[in-house]
Amino acid sequence: MRHAVLALWRREVRVFLRDRARVAGALAQPALFWVLFGFGFSGVVDVPASDGYLAYLLPGIVALTLLFTAIYATISVVEDRQSGVLQAVLVSPQPRLALVLGILLGGVTLAVGQAVFVGAFAPLVGLQPGVAGTLHALAASGTLALSFTALGFAMAWRLKTTRAFHAVMNVVLIPVWLLSGAFFPEAGAPGWLQAVMRLNPATYGVAWLRHGLHGLPEAIPGSAISLGVAMTISVASAALFLAWAVATARRPLYG
């Protein structure tokens, strides 16, 4: 099973790297979002840290990259189902867990890889994560990416066309990102919105990520969540989404 997971993982990464347009888009999109949102909203959004809105937004853009890449990596499930590649994997003697792990690890690799690219801009806006902060940020990135590849997988399994995939994922992704504390701090939001943000599992991953990228401050900027809660809920939701993905893949492909 180890070989099969590795082979499936390698395929996900290889296919991504060979698609130059996808690579270019994956790198350009976060940069563009950062610059446009960062300058566009710097006077509008009230942020607590002294580093300014561009610095506040950077972990949010890392989260955006993670969420989008992680979820969109699982579009391969829909494409594979249409082409028959998925069926070929399912009629192989491998346990379904191998399929799920191969695809999820592929998506996590791509998402974390891009998150590192975006996160590398941190020193430019005065963020000094240091070694410990970088490790926290990486762990948070991996956990967030796992959650969202698993979520994407479970949803992609149920969707028959890439059109449906795009439609569903956009409806899910944008609010999840906007309401995760990535874009504006929960501290400034009205009470009902804060409550919604607390129900969003991405909020905890973003808080953990922010904690790391801001260099392990006492309190997470703009958030009342403690590091312990952020880590616990992040890991727990990744485990839940993973379990959901595995359970989904155990269902027969056809009714």
Add this chain to the structure above:
Amino acid sequence: MTGPEAALRVEDLGHRYGDTLALDGVTLAVAPGERLALLGENGSGKTTLLRAVSTLLRPDRGRIEVAGVDAHAEPAAARRRLGVVFQSPALDEALTVGESLRLQAALVGLDARTGAERIEAALADLGLADRAADSVGTLSGGLIRRTDLARGLLHRPPLVLLDEPTTGLDPVARDALWDALDRHRAQDETAQVVATHLMDEAERADRVAILHRGRLVRLGAPAELKAEVGAAALWLDTDDAPALTHSLMEADGLDARTVGERVLVRTARPEAVVGALFARADVRAASVQEATMDDVFRLSITEP
């Protein structure tokens, strides 16, 4: 079962999609090394049968055994004994031929050395030896099909399912694919179940199974099935086949039926009725004709 173990054994298979009956009590067995062609219109149950045997669908009732292994009780073991070549090639266009086959080798659990040997042998056998480094997306339809065949057969399973494997191929590429299937069957004694719409492909099978509305309506060697339609078969050309059929059945008491645009009359003594039929104004031509696979198929799906 006594005697040699069947490559495939399907017993009383039934399945519904909602209110639609897709399979209705299908029972058949395929011997080791045998080639069975699966014929049927769209919606006849062919695809459902293949999905059930390939373990992608859990049928409502019935039992499937792949080389003696219960597919429902031990799906992983059944899958190890099974190769599947789908209607559309299960290959990623961004990978090379070699990478696609190495992925398959990992999926079917071949160790690196056996995998490499099998891949090399398969590439040579299918005339793909100089294509290993080519991207699948750059290959012609025929080469993609052959690569996909190599993929499905890599673990040398005792049973391989092929769902319309020559769809979209030109005649030369189609022949090349069938030659490969013939060679493979001779070498490895692999049983092949081939779903097809093409009668000349069905003729290449040891036996033909015809599905109609989820039921197995014919099962036998092509020659047997054609003999059932019989040399004692009169084919009538007419302008209005249903009307002529009706008239022959009601007024003349003949065993007549509409098959396509013609009328088929089955009789033990064609020479006795052919004169009378020729005299009719609504019969343009009549011939005693050897049945083709096409006749067998049309006849079996027009039965009530």
